[in-house]
Amino acid sequence: MTNAIDITHLSRHHRDATALDDVTVSFEAGVIHGLLGRNGAGKTSLMSIASGQDWPSTGDVRVFGLRPHENEQVLPRICFVREDQRYIEDSFARHAFKAAAMAYPHWDADLAERLAEDFQVPARTRIKKMSRGQRSAVAVILGIASRADVTFFDEPYMGLDAVARQLFYDRLLQDYTEYPRTLILSTHLIDELAHLLENVVVIDRGRILLDEPVESLRGRAVTLVGPADAVLSLAGSRRVLHSESMGRTLRATVLRAPGQTEDPFEEQRARADGVEVLPVSLQQLIVHLTSAGASSSSSSSPSSPSPPPPTGPGPDAPAVTTTGPSSEVSS
Numbered sequence: 001m002t003n004a005i006d007i008t009h010l011s012r013h014h015r016d017a018t019a020l021d022d023v024t025v026s027f028e029a030g031v032i033h034g035l036l037g038r039n040g041a042g043k044t045s046l047m048s049i050a051s052g053q054d055w056p057s058t059g060d061v062r063v064f065g066l067r068p069h070e071n072e073q074v075l076p077r078i079c080f081v082r083e084d085q086r087y088i089e090d091s092f093a094r095h096a097f098k099a100a101a102m103a104y105p106h107w108d109a110d111l112a113e114r115l116a117e118d119f120q121v122p123a124r125t126r127i128k129k130m131s132r133g134q135r136s137a138v139a140v141i142l143g144i145a146s147r148a149d150v151t152f153f154d155e156p157y158m159g160l161d162a163v164a165r166q167l168f169y170d171r172l173l174q175d176y177t178e179y180p181r182t183l184i185l186s187t188h189l190i191d192e193l194a195h196l197l198e199n200v201v202v203i204d205r206g207r208i209l210l211d212e213p214v215e216s217l218r219g220r221a222v223t224l225v226g227p228a229d230a231v232l233s234l235a236g237s238r239r240v241l242h243s244e245s246m247g248r249t250l251r252a253t254v255l256r257a258p259g260q261t262e263d264p265f266e267e268q269r270a271r272a273d274g275v276e277v278l279p280v281s282l283q284q285l286i287v288h289l290t291s292a293g294a295s296s297s298s299s300s301s302p303s304s305p306s307p308p309p310p311t312g313p314g315p316d317a318p319a320v321t322t323t324g325p326s327s328e329v330s331s
Ligand SMILES: Nc1ncnc2c1ncn2[C@@H]1O[C@H](COP(=O)(O)OP(=O)(O)OP(=O)(O)O)[C@@H](O)[C@H]1O
Pocket: 014, 015, 016, 017, 018, 019, 037, 038, 039, 040, 041, 042, 043, 044, 045, 046
């Protein structure tokens, strides 16, 4: 396993905020990573520093073993596109593409042209006069056609409509399959992107909350729905990330600790106890994990997720929501 990026004890302090707080994380080369987290979590700060566009307050960043800042050996291998991408004043898309051709050694001009047609980027409109979606299209084309060894997409696709976003996901995956490289994407539309991601790094208030292959993470989480006692018994020693009770029914999203073995008879036991075992989408999981992080004191263990008492309110009673523990970092 080769890492494209190694970040060690990285902090970034501003006068009024700590954007990154002692972050140590690596991004494996040749993998599509999702960098996920709530607003203000530190995603842009991390990408800006790893791409050499901002300086850390303390700590170290290496891209292919080299410090990226003002480093001509490594900067041409890094592309960082963001929603508020800056362009040369009064430029057209073709000027942005020409500049990219000079900056990125693997730039594919034909691909950029084809993508511009696919995304219907207007050739005769200055970028600053384009609609938000058209500007987003220019940014994602730069990100794909640069074919940089490490490409950061800091939500440039947020301006795209649903059809154009789908086109972006398809074209990116197609090109990545042909030209494997390291992609790091941040997004709040997690379920839309989930099928692309191989690894997720979750950042919360400047700290790494989780770093794990998507498949492993998905395999650790389930939602159990059924009679409260049976759900709690089935949850066993797993962490309850989130639970809601509706009358006597408890719905609990639970997470096995990394390395904790799966119960091969869970489905059978659940069926016998009248409990449904449902998959958890990546988005639900990240929402539960990061909203758990937001509630400082409410920590639920499987034995205390506020289930209704056996003589609890009727089926029309409002849902009770509890949130689980605050951090989950796996190796
Ligand atoms: N130049 C700056 N000056 C002061 N504070 C900053 C600066 N840049 C970032 N911050 C603060 O650092 C924290 C992390 O910001 P960052 O932009 O990295 O978050 P993010 O995860 O990208 O958020 P979003 O999803 O909303 O884009 C925020 O509290 C932000 O206000």
